[in-house]
Amino acid sequence: MEYLIGFNVAWREALDILLVTGIYAYIIHLVRGTRAVAVIYGLVLVLLVYWLSNELGLYSLNWLLTNFLGSIVLIVIILFQGDLRRALAQMGAGRFWKKAQLSDAIVDELAQAVMSLAKAKVGALIVIERYEPLGDVAERGVPLDAIITASLLSTIFQVGTPLHDGAVIIRRGRIAAAGCILPLSSKLKAQSLFGTRHRAALGISEESDSLAIVVSEERGTVSVALSGRLTTSLTDQRLRRVIKNALER
Known part of the structure; x- marks a missing residue:
């Protein structure tokens, strides 16, 4: 006993x-x-x-x-x-209990679009939803619910188009919205190397767990923001790895 x-x-x-x-x-x-x-x-x-x-x-x-x-x-x-x-x-x-994964084909389309925009020095800002919903952010822009293709992303960010200044939101493997306004981070205010897009990318990564991809129109470089940290000068292969790793964490 x-x-x-x-x-x-x-x-x-x-x-x-x-x-x-x-x-x-x-x-x-x-x-x-x-x-x-x-x-x-x-x-x-x-x-x-x-x-x-x-x-x-x-x-x-x-x-x-x-x-x-x-x-x-x-x-x-x-x-x-x-x-x-x-x-x-x-x-x-x-x-x-859920995975925010993108297929290899979608990652290819994203990387192709980003690198094409960088080569042409066309500014771009793409935010990929991970686990925390970005519905409130998507509502601030123009709803699209479109298939992700490199050509569509390149068209959205061309100078002179109505949506090129805002951010594209990727949700559930589709382009949920474009022309979205993001919160700006105060971390990069004093750094002249980074513009509004970089501050917006860092800002949304501070307020959510999303992954933000930025193309600089001045230098033609690719950066990513995740968990309040900015990583710059990414190559095509490294960008693909960052996207896949972020969605598998």
């Missing part, structure tokens, strides 16, 4: 540890690539020090950390509300 009771307690403890570990891993996966990752690791360190201070009888340190932990939740919410909002949106979107 005592053996069964002991086994029951051990089973519950194991389940408790497994659930906590799973939740922690899930949160890390959600906020990966954002500033919140460093905060989570910092909180784990603080909790470890708090536990040690309690075990070793370091009362002053324990009192200090107790008061700190009492207000840390509010501090984190205020400082990282954008990252938390995005993480919660991804949870609501069922990130682990």
Whole structure:
């Protein structure tokens, strides 16, 4: 009987540890690539020090950390509300239960269009929806619901066409909308190398988990923005890898 009771307690403890570990891993996966990752690791360190201070009888340190932990939740919410909002949106979107993949044929059409526009030094901005829905962004532009082809994308961004200044939104393997207005990031304000398209690409990647592709009309270079980070001067092959890797994460 005592053996069964002991086994029951051990089973519950194991389940408790497994659930906590799973939740922690899930949160890390959600906020990966954002500033919140460093905060989570910092909180784990603080909790470890708090536990040690309690075990070793370091009362002053324990009192200090107790008061700190009492207000840390509010501090984190205020400082990282954008990252938390995005993480919660991804949870609501069922990130682990659906895949935002594009076929190889569609990736080929995208890469072909982007490289063609870059060679001609025609500015372009293409945003690919991943797990977090971009329906609200698409609604700000002109709805298309068109098949993705290199020729159509090239036509949309030609100078003089009504939609060339806005962004194209790719959703569920189709061109959902064009001429969309995106939020601008403040990170690149002081850098003259980057224009409004780059700031818009970085801005949408900060507010969602989408992948944004930018073609510079001044330099004819290709850049991508993902998770608030801008990568520049991509080749055709590297662009294809970035698109595929981003949609498989």
